[in-house]
Amino acid sequence: MNEQASEPSSDKISAAASSQAAPVPLRVKVELGARAYDILIGEGLLEQAGALVASISSAKAAAIVVDENTRPLYADKVSAALDAAGIRSAVITVQPGERSKSWRGYGEVCEAILAARIGRDDLVIALGGGVVGDLAGFAAATVRRGVALVQMPTTLLAQVDSSVGGKTGINSAVGKNLIGAFHQPSLVLADTRVLDTLPAREFRAGYAEVLKYALIDRPQFFEWLEANRDEIFAGGSARAEAIAECCRAKAEIVAVDETETGDRALLNLGHTFGHALENVTGYDSSRLVHGEAVAIGCAMAFRFSVALGLADPAHARRVEAHLAEAGLPSRLAHVRGGAGSVETLLAAMAQDKKVRHGTPTFILAHGIGRSFIQRGVESQHLRDFLLSELRSNG
Amino acid sequence: MNEQASEPSSDKISAAASSQAAPVPLRVKVELGARAYDILIGEGLLEQAGALVASISSAKAAAIVVDENTRPLYADKVSAALDAAGIRSAVITVQPGERSKSWRGYGEVCEAILAARIGRDDLVIALGGGVVGDLAGFAAATVRRGVALVQMPTTLLAQVDSSVGGKTGINSAVGKNLIGAFHQPSLVLADTRVLDTLPAREFRAGYAEVLKYALIDRPQFFEWLEANRDEIFAGGSARAEAIAECCRAKAEIVAVDETETGDRALLNLGHTFGHALENVTGYDSSRLVHGEAVAIGCAMAFRFSVALGLADPAHARRVEAHLAEAGLPSRLAHVRGGAGSVETLLAAMAQDKKVRHGTPTFILAHGIGRSFIQRGVESQHLRDFLLSELRSNG
Numbered sequence: 150m151n152e153q154a155s156e157p158s159s160d161k162i163s164a165a166a167s168s169q170a171a172p173v174p175l176r177v178k179v180e181l182g183a184r185a186y187d188i189l190i191g192e193g194l195l196e197q198a199g200a201l202v203a204s205i206s207s208a209k210a211a212a213i214v215v216d217e218n219t220r221p222l223y224a225d226k227v228s229a230a231l232d233a234a235g236i237r238s239a240v241i242t243v244q245p246g247e248r249s250k251s252w253r254g255y256g257e258v259c260e261a262i263l264a265a266r267i268g269r270d271d272l273v274i275a276l277g278g279g280v281v282g283d284l285a286g287f288a289a290a291t292v293r294r295g296v297a298l299v300q301m302p303t304t305l306l307a308q309v310d311s312s313v314g315g316k317t318g319i320n321s322a323v324g325k326n327l328i329g330a331f332h333q334p335s336l337v338l339a340d341t342r343v344l345d346t347l348p349a350r351e352f353r354a355g356y357a358e359v360l361k362y363a364l365i366d367r368p369q370f371f372e373w374l375e376a377n378r379d380e381i382f383a384g385g386s387a388r389a390e391a392i393a394e395c396c397r398a399k400a401e402i403v404a405v406d407e408t409e410t411g412d413r414a415l416l417n418l419g420h421t422f423g424h425a426l427e428n429v430t431g432y433d434s435s436r437l438v439h440g441e442a443v444a445i446g447c448a449m450a451f452r453f454s455v456a457l458g459l460a461d462p463a464h465a466r467r468v469e470a471h472l473a474e475a476g477l478p479s480r481l482a483h484v485r486g487g488a489g490s491v492e493t494l495l496a497a498m499a500q501d502k503k504v505r506h507g508t509p510t511f512i513l514a515h516g517i518g519r520s521f522i523q524r525g526v527e528s529q530h531l532r533d534f535l536l537s538e539l540r541s542n543g
Numbered sequence: 544m545n546e547q548a549s550e551p552s553s554d555k556i557s558a559a560a561s562s563q564a565a566p567v568p569l570r571v572k573v574e575l576g577a578r579a580y581d582i583l584i585g586e587g588l589l590e591q592a593g594a595l596v597a598s599i600s601s602a603k604a605a606a607i608v609v610d611e612n613t614r615p616l617y618a619d620k621v622s623a624a625l626d627a628a629g630i631r632s633a634v635i636t637v638q639p640g641e642r643s644k645s646w647r648g649y650g651e652v653c654e655a656i657l658a659a660r661i662g663r664d665d666l667v668i669a670l671g672g673g674v675v676g677d678l679a680g681f682a683a684a685t686v687r688r689g690v691a692l693v694q695m696p697t698t699l700l701a702q703v704d705s706s707v708g709g710k711t712g713i714n715s716a717v718g719k720n721l722i723g724a725f726h727q728p729s730l731v732l733a734d735t736r737v738l739d740t741l742p743a744r745e746f747r748a749g750y751a752e753v754l755k756y757a758l759i760d761r762p763q764f765f766e767w768l769e770a771n772r773d774e775i776f777a778g779g780s781a782r783a784e785a786i787a788e789c790c791r792a793k794a795e796i797v798a799v800d801e802t803e804t805g806d807r808a809l810l811n812l813g814h815t816f817g818h819a820l821e822n823v824t825g826y827d828s829s830r831l832v833h834g835e836a837v838a839i840g841c842a843m844a845f846r847f848s849v850a851l852g853l854a855d856p857a858h859a860r861r862v863e864a865h866l867a868e869a870g871l872p873s874r875l876a877h878v879r880g881g882a883g884s885v886e887t888l889l890a891a892m893a894q895d896k897k898v899r900h901g902t903p904t905f906i907l908a909h910g911i912g913r914s915f916i917q918r919g920v921e922s923q924h925l926r927d928f929l930l931s932e933l934r935s936n937g
Contacts, residue, residue, distance in 0.1 A: 252646070252650040256646040259715065259722055260715060260716055260717065263715055263716075263717040263718075263721055264717065287685075290724065291681075291685070291712075291722050291723060291724055292721065292722060293721060294710070294712060294723045294724055294725055294802070295724070295725070295802070316688070318685075318688060321653065321654060321657055322654055322657075323654065323657040323658065324657075327657055327686065327687060328653055328685050328686060329685060329688045330684065330685055330688055330689070330724060331688055331689070408688070408689070
């Protein structure tokens with residue numbers, strides 16, 4: 150096993166996967182030269198984690214980072230699979246929720262990884278949703294100045310977004326995700342079976358990110374989503390194909406702009422408004438989760454595009470209709486406990502990472518699948534738009 | 544100024560430098576492709592910091608990180624120079640000493656950088672010794688997932704070592720520098736005039752790192768140091784040339800092995816033993832500073848090489864003699880308060896970052912300027928050697 154593992158090869162992934170009697174997973178390659186890696190999407194990948202990890206790494210030990218919710222569901226399964234492949238593992242448990250993406254949470258995970266004697270040739274596994282992926286990923290990026298990372302996302306949102314592309318980080322007192330690193334995983338295992346037990350609200354929230362990829366530059370994918378939404382929510386091959394298409398979309402963008410100096414910013418469609426909403430609701434998941442904020446943010450980006458005379462109102466209405474059918478919010482009025490004032494929203498936006506020299510960057514659209522990066526929107530236009538959005542709350 | 548700054552160019556550095564009536568600095572280029580940068584070594588560079596920074600960056604703001612000792616000496620000077628170049632600056636002060644390289648120190652610097660509204664196109668300046676460079680560098684690597692860094696080292700040690708090569712980080716509960724990132728600076732300004740006011744002990748400690756480069760692979764540099772030691776300690780052109788030669792040596796190694804997967808480990812000559820000594824003395828600078836630990840570590844690496852039958856004892860004696868002439872320690876007996884036991888030294892070494900799969904890596908030498916990487920030294924040989932070193936303490 151170790152000899153085989155010493156020469157990582159993509160071919161060995163399929164060999165390892167097919168040696169177990171599971172369906173062959175879908176595979177998306179993220180083309181990043183020496184840092185290229187595969188995303189595998191399919192049923193039962195966690196049971197095969199040991200062989201799959203061993204096919205791309207010579208690690209003798211792994212730190213598995215989980216939260217208290219995912220630990221009882223998957224930690225033993227992954228640990229046993231690693232054991233069978235000769236990889237010792239230690240399980241590191243964090244509190245569920247955004248609050249773990251803190252200075253304290255980050256420090257504790259790093260110290261626990263070191264205490265588990267994870268060396269430079271070993272690895273960190275992020276087994277969970279976006280919070281665990283961001284937190285464990287940042288720890289992996291910085292423990293011993295970087296150890297290998299395998300993402301095993303267990304939510305739809307993490308499978309289509311946060312586990313791919315190498316963004317890791319924690320929240321600062323000033324704002325969300327303001328501390329972090331770009332640290333590409335060595336492998337992503339998106340086990341679609343874990344989504345069967347995901348709470349409905351969380352699945353819907355993840356679907357907002359699926360929709361986002363369609364809105365950015367995939368009009369045909371949008372039509373396919375309109376036609377297949379029920380089947381995606383029910384599970385099965387449509388679900389796996391939707392996830393794979395999102396991963397392809399993200400992989401394409403990441404491959405041309407790894408550190409977001411250009412087109413990668415398109416992935417922030419819905420996020421400038423979305424992050425501001427998460428900020429004003431205090432990252433309180435009982436009021437708003439990330440995907441819901443992105444859903445409202447995407448709808449707002451389209452309405453803002455209409456308000457600026459850039460897009461046809463019919464496109465904004467079609468986006469809203471699809472969000473409503475998926476059970477997702479699309480308006481500030483949908484935020485439990487209110488979305489604050491124009492001033493609090495503007496203040497929250499001013500702290501966005503994407504602010505350059507004081508000017509916020511928006512992702513706007515000429516229509517569905519025709520988004521673009523807009524720097525330097527006039528602040529009065531933004532103010533007027535937010536006011537009209539808040540007024541239409543009633 | 545800003546228009547000029549929008550197109551970074553090495554040629555502009557000399558233009559900017561020579562427009563002031565200061566001597567033309569020595570220049571060493573670190574060849575790292577898109578991340579290549581210059582190290583400038585010369586008198587009065589801090590006064591020219593504004594023009595020099597503007598020639599390689601379009602930053603409109605800078606966070607200047609200093610400690611309480613360097614702040615009164617240099618912060619106003621650099622701030623004024625930046626002002627003159629149209630760059631707003633905020634000064635962030637940390638406690639002097641290794642203890643600032645802590646989770647808390649790191650978090651505070653990051654939050655202060657964000658509070659100072661440093662954007663992705665702005666920069667962080669590390670103005671100080673190795674601690675400030677490592678700490679501010681790690682903050683720069685991770686605030687907003689990375690902002691540009693300019694190193695302005697104010698100690699000999701930082702000018703020849705820590706400011707070049709991109710290693711940044713803080714200490715963990717488990718050991719020194721176990722948390723961090725590779726983050727190359729965009730520019731290094733080594734103002735040799737600041738060394739005139741450096742305490743003698745600190746200058747000597749820095750000289751240990753100068754000597755290290757000679758011992759690694761520069762036997763002629765070693766002879767030159769033997770002949771010019773007095774002049775280097777006195778200041779002037781020999782000092783600047785010694786610093787430049789060290790930077791050339793480091794730049795060569797970093798260019799071929801940026802993230803220490805191979806030959807860069809040679810730079811750790813003296814450091815496996817040295818870090819262990821710092822660890823057992825609790826990073827207490829009244830007992831031992833880093834450069835002194837490296838001095839003893841280099842001498843031990845040569846004696847260990849002799850003990851293993853790899854080097855002629857005459858080479859080890861010549862290293863010890865040069866250290867003694869420079870006023871530097873070379874033996875465990877020279878550690879104030881003692882160097883612990885074999886067990887505490889072995890335990891400290893086992894936590895070194897360079898440990899891979901449990902086997903410590905040593906840099907040994909066949910002679911002066913003929914060092915090599917030795918993995919998998921037998922633990923009994925190491926134990927015997929440490930015992931003989933401790934016994935020869937009396």
